[in-house]
Amino acid sequence: MKGFFATFKHDHWVMPYLRRYKKLLALVLFLGFMTFFCGGALMFNSGYLISRAATHPYNILMIYVPIVLARAFGIGRPAFRYAERLTSHNWVLRIVSDFRKRLYEAVEKQAVAIRQTHQTGDVLSILAEDIDHIENLYLRTVFPLVIGWLLYLFVVIGIGYFNWAFGLLMLILLGVIVILMPLLSVTVNGRREFQARQVQRTFYTQLTDAVLGLGDWLISGRRQDFLAQQDAPIDQIAALRRSDHHFQWWRNFAIQFIFGAAVILLVWWAGVMFTHNQAEANWVAAFGLALFPTVEPFADMSQGVSEWPVYQNSIQRVNALDENEPKQVAQTTIGALDELKLDHVKFTYPGAQREVIDDLSLTLHPGEKLALLGPSGTGKSTLLKLILGDETPTSGQVTLNGEPIARLQDQRASLFGVLDQQPYLFNTTVMNNVRLGNLNATDEAVMAAVKAVELDDLITRLPAGYQTQVQEAGSRFSGGERQRLSLARILLQDAPIIILDEPTVSLDPITEQHLLDTVFDVLHDKTIIWVTHHLAGIKHVDQVRFIEDGHFDMQGTPTELYRDNPRFQSLYNLDRGR
Amino acid sequence: MIDKRVFKFPGVKPAAAIMAVLTFIQAFMIIFQAKYLSVAIVNLWQLKSVRTIVVPLALFAVAFLARHLLTLSKNWLLYPFVETTTKTLRKQFMAKLFDLGPSVVAQKGTGNVVTMGLEGIDKIQTYLMLIIGKVLDLSLTPWIVLIYIALIQWKEALFLLAIYPLIIFFMIILGLAAQAKADRQYAGYQRLSNHFVDTLRGLPTLKQLGLNKTYANNVYQVSEDYRKKTMSTLTIAMTSTFALDFFTTLSIAIIAVFLGFGLMNNTIQLLPALIILTLAPDYFAPIRNFANDYHATLNGKNALTAVLDILQRQTPTDRDLLETRDPVWRDDDEIRLNHVNVSYGDAKKPTLKDLNFSVRGFQKVGIIGASGSGKSTLINTLGGFLSPDAGQINVRGTAVPHLDQRAWQRSFVYIPQAPYLFHATLRDNLAFYSPTASDAAVAAAAAKAGLTDWIATLPDGLQTPIGEGARGVSGGQAQRIALARAFLDDSRRILLFDEPTAHLDIETEVELKQTMLPVFDHHLVFFATHRLHWMNEMDYILVMDHGEIVQQGTPAELQQQGGAYVRLRSEMEGATVK
Structure with missing residues (x-):
């Protein structure tokens, strides 16, 4: 139980929505309550109806009201249930839309941090699933529980109205079903859930291992x-x-057992209470039958609550997302690019010992092209993150026209264009995908960009041309073609600095040659920083630098290096198959 | 209603028979329960003393308890069968995976296979647990109750009987319509869910394009559109539940009113009337339960189909045609492929066409070609992961239909672009093919593979856990681990390489090459790559294009002949620095 309150202490994902949509929530609870109320009332009324009829009233009008009520409750139950389900689903789906947006924003703010702590994209699927879990928390736990309690109170107060002592007895007896049993379920399940998660994880890991x-x-x-x-x-x-x-079986049996006892006690009590005259005795059947329809909602409460540990996890995870929001830095803007400068930059990942970047300095002027090489883990991608401002140096600084990069984040898209290993194409048309580079671009501008990256023939041959959905055409676009589409986007974006992060790593040498030729051709007037893993296309740059253990190792123009540096020469020859 | 395949599981018939007997007895308990409760109520209505209800209430209690104890026993008796069946299914599934090999994973997708083994079989368990009980309940209980009602009052029984087909009719009509739409909607939901995850994954791209902030509204909009569509479907789906609910509840109301009139006209007494009224909900309960669990049932059925589809696949036969011998491959052995065609799954055109070549003893065979030329398919065929659909393979003078031969598979080490590392210690990974190897042997193999320095940096040396979710291992190190496996098992004299260095940076590749070359001696090597420098180390080269071997011979011969090999080389080399 402590865990329960602790979960909600710093919660801003579940409770605020309960508060914000109070009225709809109240409506859902009312409709849910009415559903079961009508179910019980139908049996109550029917019991009275036939008892009264059995006394042979002299006129049909004497039982006219119960007859009408029987029909009313008979129609009311399904109608309320129908309305309740529609309202609650609508309510929950509305909240889910809010959730998705919020989760997106939370992830957006900390995209870098999340990527750092979790290697794979799995965490994103887990977060997306968490939202479904919270959706179910409402539908399967919160609503049934509150509706069950309302019903419980109604029954107890209803009986207490006639006899407070017996009402108290029912309060305790049914309380076992609606309070004690759910508590027991959540305790037992909480313990087992922990175990189950571990076993499940072991099996999952082993199965994945076995399959891969x-x-x-x-x-x-x-x-x-x-x-x-x-x-x-x-x-x-x-x-x-x-x-x-x-x-579960024993719990359900226990619930039924207590319920059976409650029915017997109720009939007994009715027998003592309402047998002074025939008119009173007509109510005995009513009380005797009315309780039966409530057993279903009461039993469901325990089941719903036992799913709580799963939901609890999800709630904690999404709440934790908001907690480590990065600090905001005051933003400024700069004009035309003059100089990109790294000044004695050092960087260590939080919690790590090793300096990934160890005192790097570098200056680039407009139009200069730099290739970065080095074994994996030597800090190439960290260096790119520092240049883009995704990470802040532990000492030294990265500046554009003298302004620290952290202060230029709002302007980032107009400063940097990025072509990375896996260009992302969104599930929309080719036209829209390319236009993402500049939302104000005309169709003509988009087509010109596509033509520049030599995809115009391919796109016009597609069934719907530029209006073809990327998803449907997904299999049609090869790795190289995806890179070209992405390149077209960058052309529209028209930023002065272009980061190429191993864009050809998964391509075969021929495709790679052609793509690099196009890239350097269309981006000839840009400043380019190109991280690459081998020397294909190296002639396109005017500066090559090798990074080893966080600092620059070999550097120079490709021609100089080939002429003067035997190591570069042998690498180059090897790369060309000699 | 019930899947015929369920009856094929061993032990289902005795379990179902006992269940049927218990359900039969339970139906009588339901009747007794209703009867004695009614007796008690009627006694009170007749203003008899409270003492007269002791016996009926006690009998009610007995029947009520017996009814729920029977539910418990039914579960208790059915469960061992369900548990054994799901356990067996899981184990059979694993065994089948092993026998079918990686091709089935390639076809179904890793995620799919893992889900099938984990959640899929869980769903089957739920399905088995539900379906047998529910179907028996549905086919016995209502009719026993109905016969009993008919014995006391045939008119009401007739009404209840007449309403039943009507309920089923509406359930089917509305249910089918809703289901078709709901299924489509579910597919839509999956898409939305994927879209959401994809959007989260595409965040870096959005950030690069400066669209990360504005896209939040798009997320919300997509989700809201989905909500509106879902609500329209849910309305139909819930209408079907509503119809069921409406008819059953209203039937009870109508029965009550009927009975009321009967009582007034003195055509029926209170006791039978009350029994009928009490029994009416139990008459409808089984069909309502069945409808409530429709989705769980459907999911289970689909999971069963998917799992059985795998289990019923043919495992390759003739896996022991090649005689076991140690070592399997010697100096004077020969492998010959004659007119071999290979195709993937259902593809109409063969992926590999008319392959002819032969290799004798310890040769180094390079396989070169552009991407999509069939290099990997050839390696997979040589590893026995794919079976040819035409042609002959001759190994050591034995004709075999495919290379999925146990003896053959014990003779090679397969090293793909990204060797799979198991979620286990480094030692277990190194000694994967020979788990009984001594620690000294493992350390020696690791040393030969150039891993010693790296191992020294690991916290627990050889006992350090590696693999997904544990310590990251770079691409170069993964290759070395795979190489060490070859060093460790001297009986494996064949090495199959599939683009082992394509994604490595050039310096790592150079270092790795120096480690690899000594291993090539006294081994038969098949080396597929588009990195040209490896060709200089080969004795024989197969040049592939569009699934065919277009040229073969020693490097010198090919260089001299000109043609495809020379063309490919010059195309891959690209332009030169200088």
Whole structure:
């Protein structure tokens, strides 16, 4: 229970929405309550109706009201239920839209931090799933629980109206079902959920391992080992599921047991209370039958609550997102690019010992082209992050026209264009995808950019030309073509500095040559910083630098290096297959 | 209603038979429960003393408890069958994966296969647990209750019988319409969900283009559009529930009114009337339960289909045609491919056409070609991961239909662009093909593969966990780990390389090459790459284009002949610095 309150103490994802959409929420709860009220009232009324009819009233009009009510409740129950489901789903989906936007904004603010702490994109899927979980938290836990409690209060007060002592007894007895059982469920499940998550994770890791490494398993011929490895988690999962089920069955039986006791006590009480004359006795059947329809919502409460540990995790995760928002730096703007300067830049990742970047200095002027090489892990990508302002140097600074890059983030898109390993194409038309580079570009400008990257023939041959959806044409665009589309975007963006982050790493040498020729041709007047892993196309730049352990190692123009540096020469020859 | 395949699981029939008996008894308990409660109420209505209801209430309690104990026992009895079945399914699934090998993973997708093994089989478990009980309940309980009602009052029974097909009719009509639309909507939901995750993943691109802030509204808009569409579907889906609810609840109301009139006209007594009224909800309960769990059932059914589809696949036969021998490959052995065609899955045109070549002893065979020329397919065929659909393969004088031979697979090491590293210790990864190797042997192999320096930097040396989610391993190191496997197992004299260095930076490639070359001695090497310098180390070269071997011979011969090889080389070299 402590965990429950702790979860909501700093919550700004669940509670605020309950407050903001108060009225709709109240409506949902009212409709939900009315559904079960009508169910109970139908049985209550019917019990009275037939008892009264059995006394042979002299006129049909004597039972006219119960007859009308029977129909009213009969129609009311499904109608309220229908309305409740529509309203609650609409409510929840509306909130989900808000959630998506919020999650997007939270991730947007900390895209860099998230990428740093979690290597893969999996965390994004997990976050997206969390939103679905919160959606279910409302539909499967919060609503049934509150509606169940309302119903419980109504029943107890209704009986207490006739006899407070018996009302109190019912308060305790039904309280076991609607308060104690849910609490028990959440405690037992919370403990098991933790275990289950661990077992599940082990199995998931092993299964993924087995599937991805299937080729190696096959070659190893270790069939027995392969099967034996999965046995333990499979048995553990089975054992967990079994105890889960056993608990549920016994809990449901206990609920029914208490419920049965409540019915018997109610009939007994009615027998004592309403048997002074025939008119009173007509109510006995009403009370005897009315409780039955409530067992379903009461039992559902425990089930809904037992899912809480899963939701709790999600709530904590999304809440944690807002907590480490990066600091804002006052922004300014600069005019035309004059100079990009790295001045004795050092960088260490938070918590790490090693200096990834160790005292780098570099100056680039408009139109200069620089290639950066070096083994992976030597700080090439960190250097790019520092130049773009995604990371701040631990000492020294990165400046544009003398202004620190951190102060130019608002202007970033008009300063830098980036072509990276996996250009992202959005699920819209080719035209729109390219136009993302500059939303004000005319169709003609977009087509001119596409022509410049030599894709005009390909695009016009597509069934819908520039209006073809990228998703549908996805398989049609090869890696090189995707890079070209992305390049067209950069042309429209028209930023003075272009960062090329290994754009050709997954391409074959021929495609690579052609793409690089186009890139350097269309970007001939830009300042270019190009991170590459080998020497294909190196003739396009006027400066080559090798990074080794965070500092520059070899540097010079390609021609100089080839002439004077034996190491460069041998690398170059190797790259050309000699 | 119930999937016939469920009856094929061993142990289902005895389990279902016991379930049927218990359901049958349970139906009587439902009747007794209604009867004795009514007796108690009617006694009170007749203003008899409270003492007269002790016996009926006690009998009610017994019947009520028995009813719910039977539910418990049914679950208890069915569960072992369900548990054994799902456990067996999981183990069979794993075994099948091993036997089918990586081609099935390539076809279905890693994520898909993992989901099938984890959540898919969980869904089957839920399905089995639900379907047998629900179907038995649906096919026994209402009819026993109805017969009992007919025995006391045939008119009401007739009404209840008549309304039943009507309910089913509306359920089907509305349910089908809603389902078709809901399924489409679900697909839409998946798309939206993917769109959202994709958007999160595309954030760096948006940021580069300066659109990250404005795109938040797009996220919201897409989500809101989806909400509106979903609500229109939900309205239909819920209408079907509404119809079911409406008819069942209204039927109870109508029965109550009928009974009221009957009582007034003295055609029926209170006791039978009350029994009928109490029983009416139980008559409808099974069909309502069935409809409520429709989605869980549907999901389980789909999961079952997917898993059985894998389990029923043919495993390759003739896997032991090649005799085991140690080492499998010797100096004077020969492998010969004659007119071999290979195609992927359902592709109409073969991917590899009419391959002819033969290799004897420890040769180094280079495979070169542009991307898409079939280099990887050839390596996969040589590894036995793909089976030819035409032609002959002859190994050591034995004709085999495919190379998925146990003996053959124990003779090679396969090194792709990104060797898979298992989520295990470095030692286990190194000794994957020979887990019983001594620590000294493992260390020696690691040293030969040039890993010693790196291992010294690891916190726990060889015992350090690596693989996804653990310590990151660079591309070059992954290659070295795979190489060490070859060093460790001397009986594996064949090496299959598939673009091992394409994504490495040139300096790492140079270092790796120096480690690799000594391994090539006394090994049969197949080396597919588009990095040209490797060709200088080869004894024999296969030049591939569009799935065909267009030229083959020693490097010197090919250089002399001119043609495809020379053309390809000059195209890949590109322009020169100077």
